[in-house]
Amino acid sequence: MDFRKKLAALLLALAAPAALAEPTGSTPKLPVGWYVTESAPKRYEAGVDTSAPCEGSRSAYLRSLSPDEAGYGTFMQAFGAQDFRGKRLRFSAATRVKDVDGWAGLWMRVEGPDPKQPLAFDNMQSRALVGTRGCKRHEVVLDVPKEATTIMAGLIMSGTGQAWLDGVRFEVVDESVAVTDLLASRPLVASTGPAGLDEPTPVAKNDQVPVGRVGDIWFNNGRIMTAKPYTRRQDGVWVSILSEEIFEHGIAVTGTFGQRKVDLLVKAGTSLTRIEGTWGEDLVDIQLRPDALTMKWGRLTRQLLRDKDAPVDSTCNRYVTTEGPRVLDLVDVCGAALSTRPPTAQLVLSFLDNGFRRVVPPRNFPIPQPPVRSREALNTPSVSPPPQ
Known part of the structure; x- marks a missing residue:
């Protein structure tokens, strides 16, 4: 399967109306290739919603079934990494959330030979979706190393509420698109003064x-x-x-x-x-x-x-x-x-x-001190006039 056919297969679930039809009186049908994982059974469910999609004619949703705020669930898919090795992959979708008490977001994980040591990962927790928010497109961008074996991606929600996504896209992008990888190596550059244009950019070990x-x-x-x-x-x-x-x-x-x-x-x-x-x-x-x-x-x-x-x-x-x-x-x-x-x-x-004591940051507004009550501090000493 070539690259374009692979992308088409990944997007089939949110692009084929017949495949997403919800049978009457049965469990909501999930898009082909997608499934739910959760912290405990029967805490979350996923399905297809045609009431108010952000893009297209329907969206997929993830909804909490338990009032337990400590739980989490994901609506996800997994696929082989062979077509994306050595490339930068962007997973994006239009999302909205309602009454999310906890947080929600898109996520993507790149695994290698050892599943316990992911090669790249981001779950939008540092820019999480909370409360109630309308439609907006979000993205997760990761580099896929040559040793990658599996890519997983989807929608995660921790706590209670409901989240939707549609308009799912997987795109290979160039280096002008920044990665959002929480595990990405970020070079440390020493501040040693201006550098000449012909000097190589210093990169940390x-x-x-x-x-x-x-x-x-x-x-x-x-x-x-x-x-x-x-x-x-x-x-x-x-x-x-x-x-x-x-x-x-x-x-x-x-x-x-x-x-x-x-x-x-x-x-x-x-x-x-x-x-x-x-x-x-x-x-x-x-x-x-x-x-x-x-x-x-x-x-x-x-x-x-x-x-x-x-x-x-x-x-x-x-x-x-x-x-x-x-x-x-x-x-x-x-x-x-x-x-x-x-x-x-x-x-x-x-x-x-x-540490466990407060740390006041530098360049902060000064904290007022209590007024001085000593009379000596208020009295101005007499000064003799300068000699003529």
């Missing part, structure tokens, strides 16, 4: 390329740039420059960080990513949502809300605490840290190293 960030702490598959950086040994153990070790056991992260014992669990896969357990003698409870971030350790607490109008990169969420025009606390969460399958050790150490 592989071990210096971040895939995620929490605050100022960035990480990739082999390094976590905490105050005392950790690197990953060949046996999978993370070790700091002070020889402290961190171990990963599925969703569990144990070891030593900052001279304190770490025993934490990372629970993800829905609109809530939660880190809970102990660090030292105190309890840790970190909750990351699309709209809020709460960080608790012992008696210390940071509570921040997402600033959706913040001038940040499209792969980042900015969480802030404000008082009038003043920003009292700020944390950016970016890239793989926003994934529904975040790297556990990197996420844990990045959050722990950010």
